Amino acid sequence: xxxxxxxxxxxxxxxxxxxxxxxxxxxxxxxxxxxxxxxxxxxxxxxxxxxxxxxxxxxxxxxxxxxxxxxxxxxxxxxxxxxxxxxxxxxxxxxxxxxxxxxxxxxxxxxxxxxxxxxxxxxxxxxxxxxxxxxxxxxxxxxxxxxxxxxxxxxxxxxxxxxxxxxxxxxxxxxxx
Numbered sequence: 235x236x237x238x239x240x241x242x243x244x245x246x247x248x249x250x251x252x253x254x255x256x257x258x259x260x261x262x263x264x265x266x267x268x269x270x271x272x273x274x275x276x277x278x279x280x281x282x283x284x285x286x287x288x289x290x291x292x293x294x295x296x297x298x299x300x301x302x303x304x305x306x307x308x309x310x311x312x313x314x315x316x317x318x319x320x321x322x323x324x325x326x327x328x329x330x331x332x333x334x335x336x337x338x339x340x341x342x343x344x345x346x347x348x349x350x351x352x353x354x355x356x357x358x359x360x361x362x363x364x365x366x367x368x369x370x371x372x373x374x375x376x377x378x379x380x381x382x383x384x385x386x387x388x389x390x391x392x393x394x395x396x397x398x399x400x401x402x403x404x405x406x407x408x409x410x411x
Contacts, residue, residue, distance in 0.1 A: 235261055235262070235263050236258075236259075236261070236262045236263065236391050236392075237262075237263045237265065237389070237390045237391050237392075238254060238258075238262060238263070238264050238265065238390060238391065238392045238393075238394065239265050239266075239267060239378070239380055239388075239390040239392070239393045239394070240254075240264065240265070240266045240267070240393075240394045240396060241266075241267050241268075241368050241380075241393065241394065241395050241396060241397055242266075242267075242268055242275060242395070242396035242397040243266050243267075243268035243270070243272075243273040243274070243275065243350065243354065243362060243364070244268075244273075244274060244275020244276055244277060244350060244396065244397075245275065245276075245277050245349060245350055245353075246275075246396040247266055247268070247275070247394075247396040247397075248266075248273065248349075248350045248351075248352075248353035248354045248357070249353045250394055250396060251264050251266050251353065251354060251357035251360045251362075252353040252354070252356040252357045254357070255356070255357040255358055255359065255360060256356075260359075263361070264357060264359070264360040264361070265360070265361045265362075265363070265390070266354070266357075266360055266361070266362045266363065267363050267366035267368060267380075267382070268362075268363070268364050268366065269364075269365065269366065269367035269368070270364060270365075271364055271365060272347075272364060273347060273350045273351055273354055273362070273364075274292075274293070274346070274347035274350050274351075275293075275350070275397075276293040276294075276398075277291075277293045277294060277346045277347055277349060277350055278291070278292040278293055278346070278347055279291050279292065279344075279345030279346055279347040279348070280292055281345075289345045291342075291345055291346040291347075293346055294346050295327070295341075295346070296323050296327065296330075296339050296340060296341050297320070297339065297340045297341075297342075298337050298338070298339050298340075299311060299337060299338045299339075299340065300335065300336075300337045301335065301336040301337065304338060311340075314340075314349060314352065317352060318343070319342060319344070319348050319349055319352050320340040320341070320342060320349075321340065321341055321342075321343055322338065322339070322340060322341075323339035323340055323341045366382050366385070367382055367383040368380055368381070368382050368405065369381050369382060369383055369405065369406060370387075370405065370406045370407040371393060371405055371406075371407040371408060371409060372407045372408050373408045374389070377389040377390060377391060378390045378391070378392070378393045380393060381407075
């Protein structure tokens with residue numbers, strides 16, 4: 235069984251898991267590790283402990299799609315609109331600079347992290363683990379041995395690093411291979 239580890243459960247990691255699931259054979263085991271308590275990364279949504287309907291987006295509050303990106307990634311926007319994850323932004327936002335270039339703005343009624351959660355959900359069968367903080371990556375016997383702060387090291391055929399570059403630079407091991 236081919237094992238792939240995706241490090242990071244933000245937008246890039248969740249979309250990577252989704253696309254790999256759609257393209258790879260069903261016997262490919264996709265595993266996602268994130269050091270945080272939940273999915274989202276820089277697209278996190280915080281919920282009030284007293285009222286779960288009270289939310290605050292901690293990353294992007296809205297998404298702007300330029301005409302170029304709207305065309306290039308049309309299928310992604312259509313999918314998110316069809317699942318009511320994205321909606322067109324129809325009201326002004328304080329401080330927002332409106333462009334006359336045909337750009338469109340979207341909001342996420344269930345919070346910005348709903349995009350990430352959607353793609354993780356679409357990665358059917360992917361195993362997602364939180365509080366898994368990767369510290370070392372070593373190439374051993376043509377597989378990648380990945381160590382985390384707690385728990386035994388695990389081996390993977392491929393590793394995809396999706397966390398921010400400063401976090402990648404903190405990793406120890408054989409990253410130059």
